[in-house]
Amino acid sequence: MTTLFPLPSGRAEFVPSVLSADFTCLKRSLAPVRRLAGWVQVDVMDGHFVPNLSFGPGIVSSVARASGLHVDAHLMVERPAGFLGAFAAAGAGLITVHAEAEDAAACVRKVKALGLKAGLALRPKTPVSRVAPLLKILDLVLVMTVEPGFGGQAFMPAMLAKVAAARELVSRSGRKIWLQVDGGINAGTAVLAAGAGADSLVIGSALFSAPEPAAFLKGLRKKLAAPGCAFHG
Numbered sequence: 001m002t003t004l005f006p007l008p009s010g011r012a013e014f015v016p017s018v019l020s021a022d023f024t025c026l027k028r029s030l031a032p033v034r035r036l037a038g039w040v041q042v043d044v045m046d047g048h049f050v051p052n053l054s055f056g057p058g059i060v061s062s063v064a065r066a067s068g069l070h071v072d073a074h075l076m077v078e079r080p081a082g083f084l085g086a087f088a089a090a091g092a093g094l095i096t097v098h099a100e101a102e103d104a105a106a107c108v109r110k111v112k113a114l115g116l117k118a119g120l121a122l123r124p125k126t127p128v129s130r131v132a133p134l135l136k137i138l139d140l141v142l143v144m145t146v147e148p149g150f151g152g153q154a155f156m157p158a159m160l161a162k163v164a165a166a167r168e169l170v171s172r173s174g175r176k177i178w179l180q181v182d183g184g185i186n187a188g189t190a191v192l193a194a195g196a197g198a199d200s201l202v203i204g205s206a207l208f209s210a211p212e213p214a215a216f217l218k219g220l221r222k223k224l225a226a227p228g229c230a231f232h233g
Helices: 028-032 058-067 080-090 106-112 130-134 157-173 189-195 213-224
Strands: 013-014 040-045 071-076 094-098 119-120 139-142 178-182 200-202
Touching: 013 028, 013 040, 013 106, 013 119, 013 213, 028 058, 028 213, 040 058, 040 094, 040 130, 058 071, 058 080, 080 106, 080 130, 094 106, 094 139, 106 130, 119 130, 119 178, 130 157, 139 157, 157 178, 157 189, 189 200
Parallel strands: 013 200, 040 071, 071 094, 094 119, 119 139, 139 178, 178 200
Antiparallel strands: none
C-alpha cells in the first residue's frame, strides 16, 4: 500500500472487520466493499486479554493483498509490546492497542516510532479519561461498544454517552484523530454511533451476512450522509 493512511474527512467511514469475512475465499468476500470502505480491520486475540484466539501477523499481508486497502491491526492482547514489530513488518498501517493492556502508553509511542498510525482502545468499563494523556500523538481512539473477544454481539446503548464524551475530548485536542466504535454495528446502531460523534464504524457480521454487501454498505453511507444524521466535522 503506497498511499497514506486516510485522515478524518468530516464524514463517517466504514471499516469492515475481517473476523466475519469468508476465509474460504477472502478476496471474493472483500471484493464488494473494496471501493466503499475506509480501510479493513484485523482483530488479533491472544486467549488471555480476551477469551478467544484469532489471527497472527501473517493475516495482515493476506488481507492487504485481498482487499487492496490499508489494514488496522486491533491488538486485543495482554502484552502487545512484543507483537508490534511483527505487525508493522506484515504491513499494518495502523496498530491499535488497549488502554488496559500492559505498558499501553509505551506501546503507542513505539507504534509511532515505527512510522505507523497509532490507536488506543477502551473496553466498555474503561473511562474516556484514559486517552487524554496520549491525545497529542494518537491517530485513533476506539470505544468498544461490546466486550471485546467475539463477533456478532449486541451493541451496548449505554456506550453512546461515552462516544459523545470521547468526541468532545478529540475535538478539543484540535488534532485529526479518528473516533472509532466497534461492536454490534448494523443499519440501526451505525446511525446512533455516528450521531454521538463516531466517524469510523467497524462493521462485521451485519455486513458480511448481508445478501448484497456492497448494496448494504452503499445504503448505509447514503443514510449517514443525510443532514442531521451523522457527525460532520
